[in-house]
Amino acid sequence: MYYSKYVFYTPADGRAFLWYASEKRLFIGEWKLEKASRSAQLCFRYPGAANHPGSPRRGDEWLCGEAFFYLGGDPANHPHESVAGDVFGLANRRDAPFVFTWDQSMTLAGLQARLRR
Secondary structure, three states, X not given: XXXXXXXXXXXXXXXXXXXXXXXXXXXXXXXEEEEOOOOEEEEEEOOOOOEOOOOOOEOOOOEEEEHHHHOOOOOOXXXXXXXXXXXXXXXXXXXXXXXXXXXXXXXXXXXXXXXXX
């Protein structure tokens, strides 16, 4: 489980669950890791979505970025936190648990507390 401006759950089987700030729906798709010339690329696609969240790219196309950033390699410019497991049960949902507004003070624990209310 990963949190920044969105919550990702990416189990080892290649499925991807994205809970994006200000969205009621979950983006359900796939992830893969690819080797690039200088680094590893983490790639996502969401076949059921018209576009990738926050991007004009079609949802059924792979969108890749340096794995370094997703895994916490740049905390000053790409802050996030992560925990093991599917703490919000995203793999068993069709919609987001609730709509959240992102701000830098929000944490996974804060989102979990809201879920328990």
